[in-house]
Amino acid sequence: MKKLIVIIIYSFLLTYIVGSYAYKKGFADSAATGTYVSLAESFVTLHVLRNQTPEKSLEFHESMLASNIAIHRNLLNLQSIFHRKLDNGQPQVNLEYYKKI
Structure with missing residues (x-):
């Protein structure tokens, strides 16, 4: 035993x-x-x-912004309930900011 x-x-x-x-x-x-x-x-x-032309540059930046918003939204949706409990040295995530986006 x-x-x-x-x-x-x-x-x-x-x-x-x-x-x-x-x-x-x-x-x-x-x-x-x-x-x-x-x-x-x-x-x-x-x-x-x-x-590139200014129009192409603006189109590129808009697509990058849309991509970053989609990535952060997906990360927020997939976030584990334990994520806030772990201390990995990072500052706490401002969840309200990403929910508003």
């Missing part, structure tokens, strides 16, 4: 340690991906501004 209790405790500890590491690693990968995407968007924006 003691062996079973020890095995269960170690299993929970191991699960917590591995899960915590994987979550932090995934969060860092997500931040890096977000940075690269932002850089790519900035590069494309600069290219469009330099090489």
Whole structure:
């Protein structure tokens, strides 16, 4: 019986340690991906501004804005109830702002 209790405790500890590491690693990968995407968007924006007409540039920016609004709306809809409970170093999300968008 003691062996079973020890095995269960170690299993929970191991699960917590591995899960915590994987979550932090995934969060860092997500931040890096977000940075690269932002850089790519900035590069494309600069290219469009330099090489296209003002109408094409405006059309591009409107499509980017619509895309960002759709992404944030989907993230809000898919948000887990546990998201607000986890402390990952990020500031709290202003949910009212995204609901208004």
